[in-house]
Amino acid sequence: MTIILFLIILGLLVFVHEFGHFISAKWAGIRVDEFAIGFPPRVFGxxxxxxxxxxxxxxxxxxxxxxxxxxxENADSRGFKARINADSAAASPLPKGVPYSDTARVVLKDHACRFTSKSRFVQGIVLASGVLGNIVFAWLLLSLNFVSGVPSATEGRYAAHVQNPELMIVSVVPGSPAETAGLRSGDAVIAIEEDGKRFEGVDAAEAGNFIGASKDAIVIFYERNEETGNISVLPKEGIVEGKRAVGVSLETVGEVRFGLFRAFFEGGLMTVDLVREVTVGLVGFLKQAVLGRANLDAVTGPLGIASLVGEARVLGMTYLLSFTAFISVNLAVINLLPVPALDGGRLLFLFIEAIIRRPIPSKFTRAMNSAGFVLLIFFMLFITYRDIVRLVDSS
Structure with a gap:
């Protein structure tokens, strides 16, 4: 189910990106020869x-x-080459040098439906529209979350709008008693018991103090996917300095819900924040990569993303939509990198052409784009290999 869901999400994000290019090209009067989801061989067309x-x-x-x-210029030009019969009225006025009673084949090289016949400004809009499509899609998903209700801490930006606060496990320390016992991120803590004492509040600090003061095993009552359960856990020293702990990070989390117009406004603000955070993170990673200090464990490929999709699905639709928005913004930002074969690389070529005031030779741009595509494929294979190794090690 997770793999199917991942493929649906991936296909949807690719569709949104390519549809951005498609719709802007149509708007500009540029002919679109093919719109494809996935890479050949073709399944349906x-x-x-x-x-x-x-x-x-x-x-x-x-x-x-x-x-x-x-x-x-020598590419397939269906609808761009036209067979003109000199005796036909439709052929008038005749191209220079085509005698009457003859049939000639002419190539209208500056036809208005060609991409390069448009101004560089219009070309730039078409190239950037895929990125814009992914950002707008993320905005729509985050706005939808605000309409249906999004989890939020009781402190911070939406504190005044939080409803129905709960004590939530937001992270579990690997190898801790909590992980061993089976507690997970996203579990809502209903109560904690220890030797006849019971804590039923929603304050994270008070819950932490209750656990820290325990002498024996505690019983944590929790709710997960609308089902309740309880687990016995023995707190131990060394996880948190100065007190006993079970290895969970607790936070008071409620729900924030807005009307349609406010939801779109807040969704837009969150999208801007997300774009900024992803951009800063990517730039920081690239700087570390140049210095030879990049942490490749922080990079994940299709298999790793599929695993994260499965985790988000378990947590609920809100988390799944938020994660999809996050991946959509990542796709947009990565596509803006000035790497041949990506939209950013094509925009870079366009920028250079605007400076030198002449087109870059098409043989050069095609060669660079092909080389960039091959490098991206090898990088994706390398990351996928690391994903497989991580999955094998974790199992």
Whole structure:
């Protein structure tokens, strides 16, 4: 189920990204030859008008084939070459040098539906629209969460709007008594008992003090996925300095819910924060990579993301939507990197062309984009290999 859900989410995010390119190209009057989810071989395809819509076998990605984007004048130019019969009225006025009674094949190289026939400003809009699509999609998901209700701490930005506060386990220390006993992040603590004493509050600090003062094993009553249970745990020294602990981080968490317009406003603010945090994190990682100090354990590929999707699904729809928004923003920010084959690399070429006031040779850009694509594939394979190793080690 987790793998299927992951593929659905991935396909949806790719669809949103490529649809951004697609809709902006249509808006600009640029012909779109193909809209594809996944990479070949093709599983299903249908041509509608000038565009062929395909679903391909390899699900990790997708693309939009925009006419003339690669600058290849010799590429397939269906609808761009026209057979003109000189005797036909439809051929008038005739191209220069085509005699009457002859049939000629002409190439309209500056046809208005070609990507490169548009201004660089319009080209930039088309190239950046995929990134914008992912950011807008994240905004919609986060706004939907605010309408349905999003978990929030009782302190901070939404403190005045928090309803129904609960004592929540927000993290579990690996190898701790809590993890060994089976407690998980997202469990709501209903009560804690120890030798006839019982704590039923929602204050995280008070709960921590109750656990720290215990001499024997404690019983934690919890709720998980609308089901209740209880677990006996023996607190120990050394997890938290100065007192006994079981290895959980507790926080008072409630629900914040807004009306539609306020939800969209707050969702927009959260999206801006998310874009900033992801960008800062990525830039920091790249700086460390240049210095040779990057922590590759912090990078995860498709298998790692699929595992995280499974964890978010267990926690509930709100967490799943938030995680999907997070991945969508990550996809947007990564695509803006000035790496050939990514949108950022194509935007970089466009920026250089604007400075030098002439097109970069198409052979050079195609070669760079192909090399960038190969490097990205190798990097993805490397990260996937590390994901497999981590999964094997953890099992």
């Amino acid at each position: 249908k041509r509608v008008g000038e565009t062929e819509y395909n679903i391909n076998l390899i699900p990790f990605g997708g693309y939009v084939k925009i006419f003339g984007e690669d600058g290849d």
